[in-house]
Amino acid sequence: MPETVQITFLGGLGDIGRNCAAIECRGEVLVLDCGVLFPGEDMPGADFVLPDLEYLSDRADRIVGCICTHGHEDHIGALAHALERLSFPIYASRFTLGLISARLEERGVGHRTTLIPIGDHDRIRIGSFDCEFIPVTHSVPSGLMSAIRTPQGVILHSSDFKLDLNPVDGRRTDLARIGAIARHEGVRLLLCDSTNSELPGSSRSESDVGEVLRGVFAAHAARRLVVAAFSSHIHRVQQVADAAVESGRKVATLGLSMKRNVALARGLGLLRLPDHAVIDVAEADSLPPSRVCVVSTGSQGETRSALALAATGDSRWLDIGAEDTVVLSSSPIPGNEARVARMINNLVCRGAKVVHGGQLEVHTTGHGKQDELRTLHTVADPEFFVPVHGEARHLAAHAELAVRMGMPSDRVVLARDGDQVELGDRGLLSRGRVASGDYYYVNGRLVESGRELFGERSILGQQGVVTVVVALSRDGRRLLARPRFESKGWIGPEKARELEQAGVDEVAAAVEEHLASGAQEGLVKLVRRTAGQFVNHSTGRRPMIVPIVIES
Numbered sequence: 001m002p003e004t005v006q007i008t009f010l011g012g013l014g015d016i017g018r019n020c021a022a023i024e025c026r027g028e029v030l031v032l033d034c035g036v037l038f039p040g041e042d043m044p045g046a047d048f049v050l051p052d053l054e055y056l057s058d059r060a061d062r063i064v065g066c067i068c069t070h071g072h073e074d075h076i077g078a079l080a081h082a083l084e085r086l087s088f089p090i091y092a093s094r095f096t097l098g099l100i101s102a103r104l105e106e107r108g109v110g111h112r113t114t115l116i117p118i119g120d121h122d123r124i125r126i127g128s129f130d131c132e133f134i135p136v137t138h139s140v141p142s143g144l145m146s147a148i149r150t151p152q153g154v155i156l157h158s159s160d161f162k163l164d165l166n167p168v169d170g171r172r173t174d175l176a177r178i179g180a181i182a183r184h185e186g187v188r189l190l191l192c193d194s195t196n197s198e199l200p201g202s203s204r205s206e207s208d209v210g211e212v213l214r215g216v217f218a219a220h221a222a223r224r225l226v227v228a229a230f231s232s233h234i235h236r237v238q239q240v241a242d243a244a245v246e247s248g249r250k251v252a253t254l255g256l257s258m259k260r261n262v263a264l265a266r267g268l269g270l271l272r273l274p275d276h277a278v279i280d281v282a283e284a285d286s287l288p289p290s291r292v293c294v295v296s297t298g299s300q301g302e303t304r305s306a307l308a309l310a311a312t313g314d315s316r317w318l319d320i321g322a323e324d325t326v327v328l329s330s331s332p333i334p335g336n337e338a339r340v341a342r343m344i345n346n347l348v349c350r351g352a353k354v355v356h357g358g359q360l361e362v363h364t365t366g367h368g369k370q371d372e373l374r375t376l377h378t379v380a381d382p383e384f385f386v387p388v389h390g391e392a393r394h395l396a397a398h399a400e401l402a403v404r405m406g407m408p409s410d411r412v413v414l415a416r417d418g419d420q421v422e423l424g425d426r427g428l429l430s431r432g433r434v435a436s437g438d439y440y441y442v443n444g445r446l447v448e449s450g451r452e453l454f455g456e457r458s459i460l461g462q463q464g465v466v467t468v469v470v471a472l473s474r475d476g477r478r479l480l481a482r483p484r485f486e487s488k489g490w491i492g493p494e495k496a497r498e499l500e501q502a503g504v505d506e507v508a509a510a511v512e513e514h515l516a517s518g519a520q521e522g523l524v525k526l527v528r529r530t531a532g533q534f535v536n537h538s539t540g541r542r543p544m545i546v547p548i549v550i551e552s
């Protein structure tokens, strides 16, 4: 009887981010992606969220390797953290490895792994997993779909993909190869990207964006053009560069990751940009505006990004003014809308013209919509299906799409982070939750889990804090001095001077009454309650109250 295969989802099923899965068979663990999730407003202060690395740590000596399907942060961003605790080889395309190695060197964990390049159509063994890599089109170069042959048949992992018949680099998602595998061996299980499963139709070709960009360049011919895009989106950068070179402009890069990724892509022959067309951003001011195109990071309005700094006049390199047209060649990721809107307002206030996706189609998605998903389902014709890479709503919509196409509903398994499915002779069974699925968030140098901290931070962030210090005599029977209020973020300084004395009086009276009654227990609670009531009655606000009772 062939061995069973377990697949445990350690992230990415419930959020768009922190994609990571463990595929286990014959005592070996193959990891599929290891990315981060960018925290929402409900996790104030967190830098990012990791997948469940605990599950992998418990199986540390059985990990045979990690496949990274492409170079987006939600697929590679947690590798450095994983490698601080674990050691395993990483398999990815050369471009993806270039992005990975920069991150690993930054964190000094490069020596804990071996980076193994894989090419389109390569078929290699990772442990005893027989893996084939199929090219897919996505919003970053060199994305790879994985066909993993196991004793229970082929597991096909789509990676993030779209079906673009006219991709900028001519590298299409290889449906023919997927069809051949389906025909000759059959696809036992499909794990497929669900990001755009709610959206009807097909995504527009990346090449269409190039046409729109050319139009923008023509319409703003006399002005300097600053185009912001994701720094890993080399196909977009290519189209900006082409439009710039065609219109006689020099291209300057702005932002560390843009510089680094452009250099990486040029080195690998993935970006065509002649040397004579490249200038340093410091030289840009010496040329007339009509001769310059700046390609920048910061399309999401990230606070410290090159473009956001330029928008507030704080950039060392770029002085935005009335001669500039700024093109935001991306759409805001949910959660970033307000920041992007603020940046647009700042740019407009500095006299710039702004072109964004809300007005012109200067962006297209990297994820296939419903028609593209249907095509993949048709070509792969899987026996079982688990939607991956999406929020709950995307996973559910993708499952519904498969069932509507005629897949029996008992062959579609909806799983969430922490769940395991098992592929065996009897089919695909849900084993329920075997890993925690918890959020492990990174903040500074520590990794923690649990929500308590964010509850406290939201109160502090929205209402501030009032500290009440009560000093008692050594025997704890009388007040040594008048209590003190210290507050941050509760009320402005003028009002604080007015109100704090009244608060001090109320707390002092309550403490004295309490001590006179002979009671000694419960003083901390009394101070918290008295101060809390005072603060709430006098201001209608609910800051955090921190009582400190000292006996000296």
Ligand SMILES: [Zn+2]
Residues within 6 Å of the ligand: 070, 072, 138, 160
């Ligand atoms: Zn991606």
Ligand SMILES: [Zn+2]
Residues within 6 Å of the ligand: 019, 072, 074, 075, 160, 389
């Ligand atoms: Zn992704």
